[in-house]
Amino acid sequence: MPFxxxxxxxDLHKDIDKAQSMNEKLLDQIKIKNKDFKKIKLQRNLLxxxxxxxxxxxxxxxxxTAGLSFTNSKTNQDNMVLHSLDSLEAYKARIANLKEQNQELSLVKEFYLAKEFLQKEIVYSVQIKSFAENNVSLTSDALTNTLFSKANPYYSYSIGTxxxxxxxxxLRKHLVEAGIEDAFVASYKNGKRLKIEAPF
Structure with a gap:
């Protein structure tokens, strides 16, 4: 064995002590670095x-919120569709009502135009009956093309203008054929009879 x-x-002991002390310092640095590394790793994991x-x-x-907005949108769309349907039904009902009113107004207009025509022009009508009393209850409201006139002391009832x-x-010819033989044609102006016209 060598001596x-x-x-x-x-010197060898000193070198070993130095190496050991350096190792301890390195271990301390490694521990510090490990602590720093763990801290950074923990911070990174937390972040x-x-x-x-x-x-x-x-x-x-x-x-x-997208689900809510979709639900709200769907609900709003459903409500809009229901509102549109309700509005559509309301509009249809209103249109039907306006058509009915228009028909009524047309009848009233025709009545007044006919009345105005009767008052301005000479018209011809077929008298079918005379009454001693004013017996207008024999007529119907549906018969708008009729004339009532008073020729003292009688009230005459004529149809057609x-x-x-x-x-x-x-018209008189058809009425005579139907059995109303005493029907005759008369001319009228302003609702008053002018004269009895020739039958043919």
Missing amino acids: IEENDLL LGFTVFVIVGFLALTSF FETLAEAQD
């Missing part, structure tokens, strides 16, 4: 977890 001198041994939590929360909130004598004579 080591004491000085060399002391990552917080970021994931925020993203998931945002997505959940977005999908929830015609612009020409020939039209009135044609």
Whole structure:
């Protein structure tokens, strides 16, 4: 075995002590670095977890509000459709009502135009009956093409108002054939009888 001198041994011990002390310092530095690394890793994991939590929360909130807005949109669309249907039915009912009123107004207009015509022009009508009393209850409201006139002391009832004598004579002919033999044609102006016309 080789022989080591004491000085060399002391130097060797010093080198070992230095190496050991350096190793301890390095271990301390490694421990500090490990602590720093763990701290950074923990901070990174916390930041990552917080970021994931925020993203998931945002997505959940977005999908929830989108679901609500879809539900609200769907409900609004359904309400709009129902409102449109209700409005459509209301408009249809109003149109039907306006058509009915228009028909009534047309009848009234025709009545007044006929009355105005009777008052301005000479018209011809077929008298079918005379009464000693005013017996208007024999007529119907549906017969608008009729004349009532008073020729003292009688009230006469005539049907049809015609612009020409020939039209009135044609109606008289049909009435005589139907059994009303005493019917005759008369001319009227302003609701008053002018004269009895020739039967043919």
